[in-house]
Structures are given as C-alpha cells and as structure tokens.
Amino acid sequence: MMTMTQSTSTPSLKKPRTIISKERIAIYLFLIICSLFFLLPLYIVLITSLKTMPEIRMGNIMSWPETWNTDAWVKAWSTACTGLQCEGVSVGFWNSIKILIPSLFVSILSGAICGYVLSYWRFKGAELFFGIILFGAFIPYQALIYPMIKIFATFGLYGTLPGIILVHTIFGLPIMTLIFRNYYSTLPSEIFKAARVDGAGFFGVFFHVLLPMSTPILIVAVILQVTGIWNDFLLGLIFGGRENMPMTVQLNNIVNTARGAKEYNVNMAATFLTAMVPLLVYFFSGRWFVRGIAAGAVKG
Template sequence: MTTSPTARSRGSRPGTGLPVGRIGLWAFILLTVLFFLAPLYVMIVTSLKTMDEVRLSSIFALPMHPTFEAWRFAWSEACTGIECHGLQSGFWNSVRITVPSVAVSVLLGAISGYALSYWKPRGGEILFALLMVGAFIPYQLFIYPLAFAFAKTGLANTLLAVVMVHVFFGLPIVTLIFRNYYAGLPHELVKAAQIDGAGFWRIFRSIILPLSRPILVVAVILQTTGVWNDFLFGLIFGGTNNQPMTVQLNALVSAQFGEKPYNVHMAATILTALIPLAIYLASGRWFVRGIAAGAVKG
C-alpha cells in the first residue's frame, strides 16, 4: 500500500502514519519544561535535606530523611544582616508594599485606559504618548531626583515612598494594557449606555469593569510579580525598617561566612517566590485569556 501525497505533505513518515512535526513539537515542549523545572526541583529537594545530605549526595538525589527545618530556620531565625529574625518581617513588608501598589496602579490604569479608549478627552493622545515615553525610559534615571524629592518632603525611608514609586512606574504599562483591551470591546455598548443617560463612572462601574476580568488578572499578575520581586526600589527608598523580602534574601545569602547553608538558602528563595507563583497558578487560565484578548491589539 502506497502512502498518499496528502500524508507526505503533512510530514508523516512512509509506512508509519506518525506525524513527525507533532513528535518534534512535543519533544521541544518536553525539553523546555525540563529546562525550567529542573532548577525548581533541585531547590525543593535541597531545601528538604540536612547539610550532611547536601554535602554527601547528588543535587538531584531525593532527601533520605525529608525535613522542613531549613524552611523554619529561613522564616524565623536566619540572619539578614545584623538581625536574626528570618524573612518573616521582610515578607510582611512586601505584602504592605505590594497590595496598595498593585491596587492603586491597576485601578488608575483601568480608568485611564477606559477614558483614552472611549471618551477621547482633549489632549488624550498627547497624554498617552507621554505615558508611553515614561514606560520605556530607564527608571534608573529617576532614582536620584525621586530620592531628593522624598528627602525634602519627609517621605524618605518609608513604605509610602516605595508604594508611590511602584505606582509611578507601573501606571504607564498598565494603562497601555487596558487601553488595548478596551479598544477591542464593542463601542456600541458605551454609546447605548450614553443614550440611556449613564455617565462616565456609571458606565465604567456597570459595563466596563464586568467585562474586564481577564485583563484585570493580567494587570494584577504583572504588577504583583514586578512589585514583589523588586530589589532596587525597596533597597533605596524603603530604609532599614521597611526592607522587602528580596532585600532581606540578598542579605541572608551574602552575609554568610564559612560553610554555606544551601538548604536554608534554597528554602528562603522558594519562600520569596511563593506568592507570585501561587497567584499565577490560581489565575493562569484568565492570564492567558487576557493576554490573547488584549495585549496584541492596538
């Protein structure tokens, strides 16, 4: 029996019927998954080992006697500089920084994107262009002026200063995301609501927000990841009493002398990355849907 030209054109091997292209695709996906999961696997198994096991066994070997002692030590006793209270204080500082930063930037970005998409205010295009310029200028250029301004206003070394900086630098890209998403929604909905007498805020609250769930998830994940993983802003503007978890993690890893407690370091790193990872896993379906719906429109 001869193979049809159609089968050959689809990439099947003669006599097998196996799609070579699909096998190659799955092989690539598998290798990619292994590439990204291998470091996570090493971190998890190392964090569950004692230091005797870390010294004597392979980094890929499973722990013979799993223990969470390294996790407990990293959370409550590890030294982050001169303080030996673990990462727990940095964790709650990161929470106090991330929650208002994400909430304010996402809310303002949604309102700005809605206004620029539907209401076309005078000077809106100029404002949008300025936002885009601000989004792509390296933020390192603004560190000294911001530090000087916060020092003059008494906001230096406060959580409020860190939150304000994250809102300033997150707002342009969040506005762009919302504007692109709203540009793909049917404008007839807003026009019909205007005919019925609904105003700016009523339309936003009753029509736009209920349709914004996918893009809200995208904006929240992007902002949460950026704010939670930030090191530079927390180090410069937070002061010693308001250091986020990433700053304390750096101090924990770099302040060790002699033998490195790799199990504690791995546990501390996983604890630091746990919140963004949990948020993404809990809302990944909406994230993919929002990216596909809005991020490629303009």
C-alpha cells in the first residue's frame, strides 16, 4: 500500500516540447538566404578554378565541373606571371607571412600596453591622449601616405620590410588601443589593486595578471589585424617595395596582366589562394570573435 502511494505521488518527468514559432522559422529562413548570398561568390570562384578553359568558355558559370582539374591551382601557385617574373603567388604568400607575423605581434602588444596604461595607470591628460589616438583611427590613411613616404625615405625605411611592418603597426595601433582599453575598463579594479599590494610592478601586472585574462579580446584583435594586414593592397604596393610585395599585389598583377589570353581558372585559383588565410582564421576562431565582442570589445 505504501509502495502504491509513493509511485502514484511521484510526478513524471517529461522533456518540454520545443515549439517552433513562425518568428523562429522566419529568422532561420532569413539567415539561410543571407548565407547563400554571401557564399555564392566563393562557390563561383572555387568551381571556376576547377574547370578547364574550354568548359569555362561554354558560359555555364554555375554548373559543376565535368572533370575536376587542379592544373590552374598549380599554375597559380608556382608558374603564373606576376609581371616580369613567372613564379606564381607563392613568392607573395611568403612575403605576406613575413609582413603579417611581426606586424601582428607588435601592433597587438603595443595596443594592449596602451590600453592597459589608459585603464589603470592614468596620467595627466590621459583622456586627451586617448581622444587623439581615437581620432587617428578615423583618419583616412590615404591622406597620410605622401607625408609618410617623405618621412620613411628620409630614414631609409621606404620600400623595406621594416618599413611596411612599421606602417601596419602605426595604422593598427589606434583601433588596438581602443578595444583593449575598453576591455580592461570592464575588469574589476580590485584585481589590479590586489596585484599592486602583492608587489607586482608595471609589467608584472600586465604579463602575469591582465594578459592571461585577455584571451577573448586577443582573438578579436588577431582576427581584425590578420584581416586588415593580409587583405591590404595599397600600403603593400606603396611601402613594400619590389622585394616585399604581398600576395594581394601579385594577385592584381596576375588578374590584370596583358600578356597572352585570359585564364579565368588561374585567376580564380589565385584569388582563392590569396583569400585562404583570412577564411581559415574566421572559420576556426569565429566563435571566439563573438565572445570577445560580448566581453567588452565595443563597450566603454
């Protein structure tokens, strides 16, 4: 009798039914349409790069390749002409790597330190200094190109690898300072005070306390800088010099070459190879980008 009472009094646990509302269906439909819209150019580039030129001339731009052909990729990487030299975009790829890695490290580290100083080591005129840096983030860099050419030429940096690295660091510093300053401003000030009480100095607080807590915003900074530096064309063309032309400049030389017939499959393969690094960065760290934005990248 006791057992029967207990079994009848125990409520049955059922999973709540998921109700798919019209609003949810509309949202998913809208997102799918947007995804297809933005993926369509990527699909056309990839499919065209895998076709032969006779198949491309048939005009079926959306059709699947009749035969998969990767010769255009090999030629785009190693033998396509980028002016007087026919070495493909591989040379530009390694030039872009040599430009990207130091520029990425120096600009992010400098921006993080500036944001740290403006958040916890305030000095007289700090707000004015921050306003000047913020103003610099919105100045069109095209307006500063000629004065920078004169300055870099005076110091022997024009057309050199350190020169183009310094250019990307200068133009990346304002936005890096902004996002790190806003992120550090959201952290509890007690963390900084406790570290100071324990005897940590300027760099001790930064490297041992704040930097380990900065993973979300560091990934945001990496994505922004990788995208900006890798996709840059104008600064690399002007300040890189002949020996340090990035991949985007060599891609332009391949696509706009006047020698021989247009090879659209090679052009598309070179385009996809050039876009590969930013695509991979976004693909593997996109969720961290959203977390970093939510953690304070646009606050303050």
